[in-house]
Amino acid sequence: MVKRCAISRRNKTPDPDQGMWTILLVDMDGFFASIEVVRRPELIGLPVVVGADPKGGAGRGVVSTCSYEARECGIHSGMPISRAYRLCPDSKFLPVDMALYQAVSGRIMKILASYADTFQRVSIDEAFIRVKTDDPEDVIETALDIKKEILAKERLTCSIGIGPNKLVAKIASDVRKPDGLTVVAPYEVCEFLDPMPVKKIPGIGKKTGQSLKSMGIETIRDLREYDARKLVLRFGKWGYRMHDLACGIDRSEVKEDRTVKSIGRELTFEEDTSDPGLIHDSIDALADATHRALSNAGYLFRTVSVKVRFEDFDTRTRSRSIGFPSSDPELVKSISKNLISEFTGVAKIRLIGIRLSNLQMDNGSPGATHYHPCMAGITRQTSIYEFIR
Ligand code: DCP
Ligand code: MG
Numbered sequence: 001m002v003k004r005c006a007i008s009r010r011n012k013t014p015d016p017d018q019g020m021w022t023i024l025l026v027d028m029d030g031f032f033a034s035i036e037v038v039r040r041p042e043l044i045g046l047p048v049v050v051g052a053d054p055k056g057g058a059g060r061g062v063v064s065t066c067s068y069e070a071r072e073c074g075i076h077s078g079m080p081i082s083r084a085y086r087l088c089p090d091s092k093f094l095p096v097d098m099a100l101y102q103a104v105s106g107r108i109m110k111i112l113a114s115y116a117d118t119f120q121r122v123s124i125d126e127a128f129i130r131v132k133t134d135d136p137e138d139v140i141e142t143a144l145d146i147k148k149e150i151l152a153k154e155r156l157t158c159s160i161g162i163g164p165n166k167l168v169a170k171i172a173s174d175v176r177k178p179d180g181l182t183v184v185a186p187y188e189v190c191e192f193l194d195p196m197p198v199k200k201i202p203g204i205g206k207k208t209g210q211s212l213k214s215m216g217i218e219t220i221r222d223l224r225e226y227d228a229r230k231l232v233l234r235f236g237k238w239g240y241r242m243h244d245l246a247c248g249i250d251r252s253e254v255k256e257d258r259t260v261k262s263i264g265r266e267l268t269f270e271e272d273t274s275d276p277g278l279i280h281d282s283i284d285a286l287a288d289a290t291h292r293a294l295s296n297a298g299y300l301f302r303t304v305s306v307k308v309r310f311e312d313f314d315t316r317t318r319s320r321s322i323g324f325p326s327s328d329p330e331l332v333k334s335i336s337k338n339l340i341s342e343f344t345g346v347a348k349i350r351l352i353g354i355r356l357s358n359l360q361m362d363n364g365s366p367g368a369t370h371y372h373p374c375m376a377g378i379t380r381q382t383s384i385y386e387f388i389r
Contacts, residue, residue, distance in 0.1 A: 021130055022139045023254060025161045025169040026112055026146060028125035029178035033067040035104050036094050038155045043067075047091040049075060052268070054085035054093050060350075061268045064096050068178055104154060111149055115142055118254045128166055130254040136162075136185060143181055164189065167250035171200050189248030194221035201245050208235070208242075220246045260297060264305075265290045266353025272311040274348050283336050286354045291329040294356055300325035302358035304335040308343045309351035316343060325360050332356065 028034065032050040037043045047070035052061025063079045073088035084091070105124045113119040116129040131142060143160045150156055159180040161172025168189055172182040184192045193200075198220055199209050211234070217223050223231075223246035231239030244250070265286050273279065283306075294301060305319040318339040322331070336354050343349065 020134055021117075021132060021164075022134055023163055023166055023169040024129040024131065024139070024143060024146075025163075025166070025173040026127055026129065026158050027160075027173045027177075028108065028150075028156060028158045030065055030067050030071075031105075031125035031156075032065045032096065032101050033070070033094075034156050035101055036097075037067065039100075043092055045069060047073060047075070047088050049081075049084050049088075049091045049093050050096055051084070051093070052081040053095065054081045057082050057085045057089070059085070060270055066091070104156075108150060108154060108156075111153065112146065115146055116254075118256075120254045120256055128169065128254045134186075136183060140181070140183060147179070147181070165248075165250040166252055166254065167202070167245055168192070168248060170202065171196070174200075190221075190224070193246070193248055194219065194224070196220045198223050198246070201242065203238070203245075204242065211235075260299065260359060262355050262357035262359065263290060263293050263297065263299070263301075264353055264355030265293065266307060266351060268351045269349065272348035272350050274345065276344055279340065279344055279349065279352065280337065282352060283340060283354070284333055286352065287329060287332040287336055290354045290356055291327075291332050294359075295327060298362055299356075299359040300327050300362045301332075301356035302326070302360075303356065304332055304339070305355040305357065306336050306339040307351070307353035307355070308340065308349055310343075310346070311348040311350050313350070315351075318342065319357075321358060325362075327362060 033048045036048055036050060046067070048067040049063055049070050050065055051063040053059045059081045061081050063075060063077055063081055063084045065077050066075045066084070070084075070088060070091050073091070075084045075087055075091070081093075085093070101124060108125075109121050109127060112127045112129055115131070117132050118130040120128040122128060129146075131139060133139060139162050143162060146160065147158060150158055157179040159173050159177045160182070161169045161175065162181070162183045163169040163172050164184075164186040168184050171193065172184050173180075175182040196219065197209075198204050198212050198217060199206075201220065201223075204212070212218070212223065215226070215234070217226055223242065226243070228240060228243040231243050233239070235242065267282060267286060269278070269282075302323075302325055303319055303321040305317055307315065307317045309315045320335050320339060322335075332354065340352065
């Protein structure tokens with residue numbers, strides 16, 4: 001279960017301080033699906049898909065996640081539910097029960113925090129833990145204790161990556177899943193990263209990946225050995241950071257982020273539509289729902305964004321900021337309608353969303369301190385009928 005890398009040579013020296021600390025990244029396995037299996041043990045070993053209703057293959061919306069058995073059929077997060085249905089119609093398709101997953105997440109985060117000198121929750125099922133030791137045996141012991149405690153209390157497994165910094169811990173956590181444990185010592189970092197494709201580096205997506213490919217850079221080793229100055233010329237500051245990351249250098253700290261950055265809601269239409277009335281009503285309903293979530297969390301907004309996904313999955317966003325913090329739902333509606341008008345009458349629309357950002361507490365103090373851990377970064381997908389019927 002524990003994977004160690006062979007000793008390797010580095011051509012950049014990580015921060016000397018990094019030796020004192022070790023970082024763990026804990027990521028739960030098939031989180032929503034695994035929780036469903038815990039409450040329905042008869043599903044153990046079966047393909048389980050959590051997400052929108054597949055409606056016999058005609059359903060809209062996407063897969064939230066699925067069990068590892070369903071992944072063997074090619075199903076994965078974000079895939080249209082209709083496609084998942086075609087790949088494995090015998091899967092058990094279940095709706096998203098966010099309240100349950102948030103409750104389980106809260107309990108798991110408490111367990112994880114109890115092992116940490118510093119703790120940073122990064123998503124509903126993922127957190128960094130920083131521990132003050134550089135003795136690999138101690139850290140492995142800690143990781144095994146975490147696994148044992150989560151399994152005993154929640155009957156869930158997780159995968160853990162251990163490394164000298166957040167980058168390495170994060171990539172290591174993904175090497176063996178489910179129930180994996182991957183340890184990368186500071187002197188093993190390059191050997192570990194070198195053969196991986198550049199897209200393993202957080203922030204390198206499809207577009208940057210293609211640019212790098214056109215420069216002959218495909219693996220992290222290619223990137224590490226590339227002239228950093230040329231990367232800066234091409235990508236600006238990001239080029240420099242990319243090069244550092246390819247060398248296994250990441251000085252970002254593990255720190256609890258208590259700020260809610262944005263709150264959003266989106267919906268997928270039952271059928272692609274260009275009906276202005278339906279789009280208009282949907283914007284009203286989404287604006288109300290988003291505004292309700294904003295008020296419940298105690299924030300004001302300055303920026304409204306809309307997102308539109310067309311029938312061909314082409315996705316566009318538009319934003320507008322106002323010069324003052326507001327809590328006015330009518331303003332959310334009018335700005336959203338204005339922003340979306342550019343996209344109506346162009347092609348049929350599959351999905352629309354509204355997001356409020358540039359938030360501050362409505363007691364007037366800038367920089368949000370009020371925090372609901374389960375809200376950060378989550379856009380709730382919902383059905384149009386939840387609002388309109
Ligand atoms: N999630 C979602 N939509 C996505 C991706 C994820 O709703 N496109 C939700 C469902 C996941 C949870 O977030 O269970 C955690 O995301 P992960 O990427 O960690 O995926 P899993 O935990 O499901 O699987 P893995 O074992 O690969 O971590
Ligand atoms: Mg996970």
